[in-house]
Amino acid sequence: MTYAKREDGRKFDELRPMEAKVGVIPRADGSAMFKIGKTIAYAAVYGPKALHPTHLRNPETGIIRCNYNMMSFSGSGDRIRPGPSRRSKEINLVMAKALSPVMDLSDYPNTVVDVFVELLQTDAGTRCAGITAASLALADAGIAMKDLVVAFAVGKVGDKVVVDLDYSEESFEEGATDIPIAVMPRTGKLTLLQLDGDITREEIKEALEKSKKAVKQLYDVQKEALKAKYEEK
Amino acid sequence: MPNEIKKYVQKLIAKGVREDGRKMDEYRDIKIEYNVSAKSAEGSARVTIGDTVVVAGIKLDMGTPFPDRPGEGTIMVNAELLPLSSPDFESGPPSIESIELSRVVDRGIRESKAIDFTKLCVKKGEKVWLVFIDIYPINDAGNLFDAAALAAMAALTTARFPKYDEKTELVDYYTRTDKPLELEKKPISITVLKIGDKILVDPTDREWKAYDARITVASLENGNISAMQKGGETPLSPEEIDKMIELGIAKAKELRKVLDKK
Numbered sequence: 306m307t308y309a310k311r312e313d314g315r316k317f318d319e320l321r322p323m324e325a326k327v328g329v330i331p332r333a334d335g336s337a338m339f340k341i342g343k344t345i346a347y348a349a350v351y352g353p354k355a356l357h358p359t360h361l362r363n364p365e366t367g368i369i370r371c372n373y374n375m376m377s378f379s380g381s382g383d384r385i386r387p388g389p390s391r392r393s394k395e396i397n398l399v400m401a402k403a404l405s406p407v408m409d410l411s412d413y414p415n416t417v418v419d420v421f422v423e424l425l426q427t428d429a430g431t432r433c434a435g436i437t438a439a440s441l442a443l444a445d446a447g448i449a450m451k452d453l454v455v456a457f458a459v460g461k462v463g464d465k466v467v468v469d470l471d472y473s474e475e476s477f478e479e480g481a482t483d484i485p486i487a488v489m490p491r492t493g494k495l496t497l498l499q500l501d502g503d504i505t506r507e508e509i510k511e512a513l514e515k516s517k518k519a520v521k522q523l524y525d526v527q528k529e530a531l532k533a534k535y536e537e538k
Numbered sequence: 539m540p541n542e543i544k545k546y547v548q549k550l551i552a553k554g555v556r557e558d559g560r561k562m563d564e565y566r567d568i569k570i571e572y573n574v575s576a577k578s579a580e581g582s583a584r585v586t587i588g589d590t591v592v593v594a595g596i597k598l599d600m601g602t603p604f605p606d607r608p609g610e611g612t613i614m615v616n617a618e619l620l621p622l623s624s625p626d627f628e629s630g631p632p633s634i635e636s637i638e639l640s641r642v643v644d645r646g647i648r649e650s651k652a653i654d655f656t657k658l659c660v661k662k663g664e665k666v667w668l669v670f671i672d673i674y675p676i677n678d679a680g681n682l683f684d685a686a687a688l689a690a691m692a693a694l695t696t697a698r699f700p701k702y703d704e705k706t707e708l709v710d711y712y713t714r715t716d717k718p719l720e721l722e723k724k725p726i727s728i729t730v731l732k733i734g735d736k737i738l739v740d741p742t743d744r745e746w747k748a749y750d751a752r753i754t755v756a757s758l759e760n761g762n763i764s765a766m767q768k769g770g771e772t773p774l775s776p777e778e779i780d781k782m783i784e785l786g787i788a789k790a791k792e793l794r795k796v797l798d799k800k
Contacts, residue, residue, distance in 0.1 A: 330677045331589050332624050343577045347676060349622040372629060377672040378579035378595030382711045384670050387618060421622035423674065425593060426575040
């Protein structure tokens with residue numbers, strides 16, 4: 306059960322190397338590319354715009370709608386059939402729930418903000434990379450936000466509590482627990498929490514404690530990316 | 539797109555002027571990046587033409603041959619016009635535009651015999667390699683046809699076969715061999731637009747919406763043509779078609795240089 310050392314040499318509370326860039330899709334209202342390790346996500350935002358079908362409209366506020374997709378060649382192993390799956394539909398739901406707490410669309414009743422996330426290459430942590438990219442794209446679109454949202458996984462590999470599991474860790478033979486989280490950096494509150502595996506309450510506490518440094522680091526990467534767009538010009 | 543913009547673009551072109559100041563036969567800057575999804579795809583590339591960005595990835599899978607072609611593998615081209623890449627594209631089942639795009643890219647590769655399908659045969663009548671070519675625009679700033687075809691070819695040049703275990707009859711995607719997917723030829727597609735009485739290449743997304751007719755010409759090193767597709771509702775004379783083909787072949791030479799620079 307012991308997991309003495311991470312394969313890629315990272316410390317147990319260390320994120321993989323990251324890269325972020327905003328404005329990569331000029332035709333979108335806002336966009337971003339976010340890379341963490343070998344996972345690469347593009348995000349684009351369109352809206353607020355009139356919502357169709359109309360029965361989904363909310364006269365009190367605009368809503369956020371997410372659309373997550375892995376490119377057919379981006380999985381581990383076989384080609385992925387194009388089109389939505391039960392998995393991607395659930396991810397759409399939890400992504401929207403992870404992002405909506407930082408949004409205030411009450412000035413835009415009956416509208417939708419569409420968020421599209423496409424994965425070019427994956428090595429675990431795709432929904433988290435998608436949320437991190439989407440948060441950047443929303444900010445790039447100039448939509449009012451109370452905070453950014455950062456997302457990554459914490460969990461347990463063998464006997465060790467770790468931050469940011471890659472695919473080899475997620476599929477660790479002797480057992481792994483994956484806990485994708487999204488955090489609002491300014492308050493430290495969570496907007497996404499899922500878990501699958503086998504872990505104690507104390508270990509979850511430890512994992513969330515260990516996540517704090519990573520939240521700050523990822524938040525800095527996001528802020529730098531947003532600033533960089535305007536410094537170039 | 540509002541009619542005013544379309545009319546504006548058409549009026550400019552009639553004066554011999556393009557929105558971004560290019561000449562009618564001038565391409566935007568082209569960049570090809572290879573192995574952009576190397577972890578999982580057997581081959582991949584990202585093509586940038588001006589602001590247009592398209593990625594393509596290759597997956598190689600073992601399958602059964604068609605009964606009438608027992609000794610041949612095949613290719614399958616799939617292009618998805620992602621709503622991520624343009625406000626004009628919507629989620630849902632493949633649109634007719636994405637099907638046309640897939641099929642035009644498919645024919646350019648298939649009909650040129652760029653890939654020798656008999657070399658994809660592992661066991662006649664039973665096991666053949668299937669080459670999946672998946673194409674996704676990231677930003678649609680026009681000319682997706684040429685960018686998609688170029689991305690597909692660039693991705694194919696990087697493809698390496700995964701290991702195949704003949705005993706278990708399973709593909710081991712985690713072990714890639716050094717064996718490349720051999721390309722016999724490299725077809726290059728150029729789409730020539732007719733707007734008013736002018737012909738031009740490499741349209742922006744606004745020019746794309748203002749065309750009267752278009753022809754996509756896939757041509758080879760020797761200038762031969764392996765696939766064509768006319769689009770638009772305006773008829774073309776044989777003389778016009780000849781001129782458009784001439785321009786298509788000439789521009790293909792330029793793109794070929796970029797592809798061969800690898």
